[in-house]
Amino acid sequence: xxxxxxxxxxxxxxxxxxxxxxxxxxxxxxxxxxxxxxxxxxxxxxxxxxxxxxxxxxxxxxxxxxxxxxxxxxxxxxxxxxxxxxxxxxxxxxxxxxxxxxxxxxxxxxxxxxxxxxxxxxxxxxxxxxxxxxxxxxxxxxxxxxxxxxxxxxxxxxxxxxxxxxxxxxxxxxxxxxxxxxxxxxxxxxxxxxxxxxxxxxxxxxxxxxxxxxxxxxxxxxxxxxxxxx
Amino acid sequence: xxxxxxxxxxxxxxxxxxxxxxxxxxxxxxxxxxxxxxxxxxxxxxxxxxxxxxxxxxxxxxxxxxxxxxxxxxxxxxxxxxxxxxxxxxxxxxxxxxxxxxxxxxxxxxxxxxxxxxxxxxxxxxxxxxxxxxxxxxxxxxxxxxxxxxxxxxxxxxxxxxxxxxxxxxxxxxxxxxxxxxxxxxxxxxxxxxxxxxxxxxxxxxxxxxxxxxxxxxxxxxxxxxxxxxxxxxxxxxxxxxxxxxxxxxxxxxxxxxxxxxxxxxxxxxxxxxxxxxxxxxxxxxxxxxxxxxxx
Numbered sequence: 001x002x003x004x005x006x007x008x009x010x011x012x013x014x015x016x017x018x019x020x021x022x023x024x025x026x027x028x029x030x031x032x033x034x035x036x037x038x039x040x041x042x043x044x045x046x047x048x049x050x051x052x053x054x055x056x057x058x059x060x061x062x063x064x065x066x067x068x069x070x071x072x073x074x075x076x077x078x079x080x081x082x083x084x085x086x087x088x089x090x091x092x093x094x095x096x097x098x099x100x101x102x103x104x105x106x107x108x109x110x111x112x113x114x115x116x117x118x119x120x121x122x123x124x125x126x127x128x129x130x131x132x133x134x135x136x137x138x139x140x141x142x143x144x145x146x147x148x149x150x151x152x153x154x155x156x157x158x159x160x161x162x163x164x165x166x167x168x169x170x171x172x173x174x175x176x177x178x179x180x181x182x183x184x185x186x187x188x189x190x191x192x193x194x195x196x197x198x199x200x201x202x203x204x205x206x207x208x209x210x211x212x213x214x215x216x217x218x219x220x221x222x223x224x225x226x227x228x229x230x
Numbered sequence: 231x232x233x234x235x236x237x238x239x240x241x242x243x244x245x246x247x248x249x250x251x252x253x254x255x256x257x258x259x260x261x262x263x264x265x266x267x268x269x270x271x272x273x274x275x276x277x278x279x280x281x282x283x284x285x286x287x288x289x290x291x292x293x294x295x296x297x298x299x300x301x302x303x304x305x306x307x308x309x310x311x312x313x314x315x316x317x318x319x320x321x322x323x324x325x326x327x328x329x330x331x332x333x334x335x336x337x338x339x340x341x342x343x344x345x346x347x348x349x350x351x352x353x354x355x356x357x358x359x360x361x362x363x364x365x366x367x368x369x370x371x372x373x374x375x376x377x378x379x380x381x382x383x384x385x386x387x388x389x390x391x392x393x394x395x396x397x398x399x400x401x402x403x404x405x406x407x408x409x410x411x412x413x414x415x416x417x418x419x420x421x422x423x424x425x426x427x428x429x430x431x432x433x434x435x436x437x438x439x440x441x442x443x444x445x446x447x448x449x450x451x452x453x454x455x456x457x458x459x460x461x462x463x464x465x466x467x468x469x470x471x472x473x474x475x476x477x478x479x480x481x482x483x484x485x486x487x488x489x490x491x492x493x494x495x496x497x498x499x500x501x502x503x504x505x506x507x508x509x510x511x512x513x514x515x516x517x518x519x520x521x522x523x524x525x526x
Contacts, residue, residue: 087325087482097326098280098309179311197433198289199458 011206033168036107048119069113075172106173111163122155285430288312290450314397325482333398360465362444376410389443394426450517497522
């Protein structure tokens, strides 16, 4: 118990003193997860909207498949991306293995189902009655889609939040694709994983606390932004 | 509007380059955010040499010393990946790394025979040891390694934690079981006392410590963990316990001249000296014995 309390004390000192390694790993992790979330927004919010607004055969099946992939194991995504971007893989020439960009790619794929699925169900939640109301007001298709998107924005925010949370907290893909290279691809989760293996409890607790704080801060910030524009 | 708030937030962190100058962080237009995320600036210097090293060398901390020396001498960014010998060889085979630093002669020679490696150069060795709780429930202290394993096996009470990850240390453990007269498949099925960790040397030692178990370790990793765990060296004799580290430039290396530099570097007199001196004062004994030029 004393040992734990001592480790906790050291970890707080590491954070408060702005230990360069801790700061570096934290900024890198934020950069990677934010990039992945942003890319996923750009790709999957429009894609989700298309799936929702368009009608085509097999739409229901597609949505079920997307939802079935919500909890795709991160190590599986890691394995697939590894095989894709390894030198001998189909995307080997891009040189993405053991880079941050490679981790971003894996995280985009990892959060794709969650984001797509939540965007679709978010749009479904508002558009059941809204289109009729809007049509009676004389809105065109584009205007209608925009209005529905606006109505659905709280759902979108939770989609973004959940995606960011999944990206920043996963360790399997970051380890396999990034390789946990010090000063280059080490993230909070892979550093914690190495630290625990090395018996460096204080460092691991420090990084764990930071990870937890980031999750809380991002969540609070987005909720605040959400309630202000409402 | 709510989105924009998040995107701006993301822009503040989208750089990914650790020490971020403040003016870069203030580039908070959405366009800049999209740009930096989509292209993800090639922050890497073009020259980087990827080295896959065994977890035992990584966990001992030696690379933290050697890395800046190599980078300074050859003006290249050195990236050290740690993995068991099996995984390192797999990376080498796929051309995902440029140099291997591993410790399993049989598989290294096969790797060369298959054309995946340029050459194999031993540069250091130390010894494997069997460590366990100081109470030593199966009384293996001072035994030959083969008899020690036999004693642990027949007692079937004290756990034995195996690396179980096809690493060089795992290969050594299999050789010892064979030398002790056991079929390894049978050992794996022998009972709950035989635990396959599937992880690196350091985590395996931590696990053995938690379980009050025996395990096979290289002496360097054990010594660097000694302060944090309560295990003791119980068996440390015999030429069968020698642990030889060799460097292999990968045939498919992106820059074969730079990969070859690693061999020159590790076998150079100065670096051999550094390897021999590494932590010697701290532990009162040598972690690694320099071995350049020896046939091991």
